[in-house]
Amino acid sequence: MSGTVTERKNLQLSNAVVRFAGDSGDGMQLTGDRFTTQTAIAGNDLATLPDFPAEIRAPAGTLAGVSSFQLHFSDQDIHTPGDAPDVLVAMNPAALKKHIGALKPGGTLIVNTDAFTNRNLQKAGYDADPLESDILADYQIHRVPVTDLTLRALEDTIERGELNKKEAERCKNMLALGLISWMFSRPISGTEEWLKDKFAKAPHIADANITVLRAGWNYGETTEAFVFTYEVKSAQLAPGRYRNITGNQALAYGLVAASVRSKLPLFYGSYPITPASDILHELAQHKNFGVSTFQAEDEIAAMGSVIGAAFGGSLAVTASSGPGVALKAEAMGLAMMTELPCIVVNVQRGGPSTGLPTKTEQSDLLQAMYGRNGEAPIPVVAASSPADCFDAAIEAARIALTYRTPVVLLSDGFLANSAEPWNLPDVDGLPDLSTVYEFPTEPNGEDGEFLPYLRDESTLARSWALPGTAGLEHRIGGLEKEDGSGHINYEPENHHAMTVLRHQRLQRIADALPPLEVEDPDGDADVLVVGWGSTKGPIQAACAELRERGRKVARTHIRHLAPLPNDVDEVLGRYDTVVCPEANMGQLSMLLRARTLVDVKTYNRVSGQPFSGSELAEAIEGFGWGGQA
């Protein structure tokens, strides 16, 4: 043993937050994804936050072009992608400038010094090289010539002519990944296999990436600059089989599962829109489940095709984001009026108008509730975590098929793109959706006629007779109709009765819902936090933090936003203070106030980013326990 090697210390951490930041073309999302997979295999609980520009290739080196990926991993159960990173990897000056403010004081900063050219400094708006000044003095800074190391690792490859210099440079994200993997004791063999698989048709590219990945690992191992390595032990997750999953993928799987469990073919008609398109991409890969995917000419056509497929007896689904759902509104009204089962997914993004296409927000709740002409009540269901998108999709299908109605399923940009470990469900234990509907084959009228709007007494669902069934020929449409026969009817009393009936149908859904689950550990909390959708993780983290401080706080999370559960009045009425944090200007709060007459306090921030746990803890504390009245 040489005495010159500094003694390494392996530090045990309970949790760590790592953020990769670089130019859009630097492969930061892929680097983050791979590090996430390695971390999942190591058994940590984790949550991720990808954050990228709407432009596919924003001008290189600029602040607008910075793409980042944050991963929070822990040996404990965690709920958010973490607040301030412990480690920041900055691949260029713009990435440094944009993200350095977030890094914890004393945190580890790894910079690619090769990217700190005068031109890049200028593009990032630095007058002087920050690496030469003392503005980074608070951090453990590691200056790594990432590009140079990458090229040197590939010297032979370049010499053999397998890659040119520019192609070789593209492997530099693997150097960063190798280095961070070493730092956190993450084996890289899984990534090596993945690279071989991904570049099976171009093995020289796989080899180059693997070479650089190993070079990154070895750089950490042999460079004296890195004194510490870290280890985050496995988390004590509930027993089971796990995999990592993003919200969009889980949602697509949930739709496939709903198709399998309902024994109905899945018809998915949609128009590409960020951040929902990945659902289409995912489903297009699973046609062996009988899935038909239809990329329509526009959002309206997508919704129209779904109505047609539902009329024909498919489990029909479309997905979009706010702007697209706005276009679908009239057709959603038709689906409601014709009482056809279908699902409209809204992966909410920053609004209004085109807004912030790649960022997250919860501002389409009222659009989902009311964004149609006339009295057009439609059930609304929200997913609360990436993996929960799977269950939420099945629940949306259950409601649609049982009650013959369109259902809005709300996800958002954060859920769509972020990942978490998913305790795989037992397929046979999933709800059996094949018993909640039937296709009639015989006329249901007293005189042998078929009455398309004759209803099931308990669910108020109308008869779902499919074209092709002899003797049940009937006509439906958007005009007001007489109950039972479905004939066009303009009578004043009939219109009022039908309007009331369409609301009653929602009430029947509420009547069959389980009571709200309330987490109130000692049963004596003063403050209730009510949330919906993707704020669940931050609210859980905030409540845990508050309880550590001795605060008595309860929380409940609402999956069914329309209809609201029957016990919502009673639950909210139980607490001195009710706080509802939302990434909008108070949409659920408004609904809850109107419904329960409880003075719901609201915390709102509309930044395009998810809440952090500590931010919410502070906000909640401000409302309760003698805080702000």
Next chain:
Amino acid sequence: MTSNNGKLTKKDFTSDREVRWCPGCGDYAILATVQTMLADAGARPESTVFVSGIGCSSRFPYYMDTYGFHTIHGRAPTVATGLAASRPDLDVWVVTGDGDGLSIGGNHLMHALRRNVNLNILLFNNEIYGLTKGQYSPTSPMGSTHKSTPMGSLDHPVNPVSLALGAEATFVGRSIDTDRKHLTEVMTRAYEHRGASFVEIYQNCNIFNDGAFAALKDPGQKDENQIRLKAGEPIVFGPEDEHAVVAEPDGSMAIVPTAEAGDRVVVHDPSRSEPTTAFALSRLSLNPTGPTPIGVFRDVDRPVYDDLLRDQVTRARSERGEGDLAALLESGNVWEVA
């Protein structure tokens, strides 16, 4: 009740709803022709679906004793596409008008045609908005004066047959509401065509736009103006076949006296794979106020969208086997926590 045996008649396709178009409307004639044509063509009411949008013509499904869907303005082709794509066993018809199909729903019409979805699209062209009481439509002639255009319409009109051919529709035809025999012929061929068929039907609105098609319908004028397209035959017309359609060097077509046409007379061939000739024919009249071709402009085979869509499902199943949900969920890196 429909009898499942024996030959069906018009009655089997007639619903018990009272027809509520204005007395004298051209829609009555079309409705009667469709009902008879379907019975004669061997269609089954239970396998037939009429999908419509909004407008006078879109009330059509209520009067058919088949399955029917009265949808929203302009969107009938989208609903019909979802239905046809998921149900190969059905005959799906779209009934639309010049406002519904060419204005608010023009986009969907183009896409249904170019995809070649297995639909029969009937466009009732009356050159007017009837249900909203008389505004000019996308097919109204330039300068036409109606409620919204007291000083004359400024819009250059669209020629529906040209538009359909431009979208590369695989079947394009045109007929006239009251010409029962001709309309039956064109619609029967549309019905037999697999893929998207498009039939423009000149339909008289006797309330807001009476006589718009007089040149083609009046006994004194029609023989002079109807250019009846017949596959395999030279395109000549007039009481004595004294007019002929000839191809010009620039690719357009012109009408010349038959005596002077010689071998320049165009022989009609709807099966030409390129729509160019059919398009040139469609340009002979912008609005049907003079000589106007009617009949089948184009009838070609091209893979049908819904067949292709289903083929992919079949291929995925044969290549990868029927989907296994448990295996899907377990795809990727799975780890066990004890």
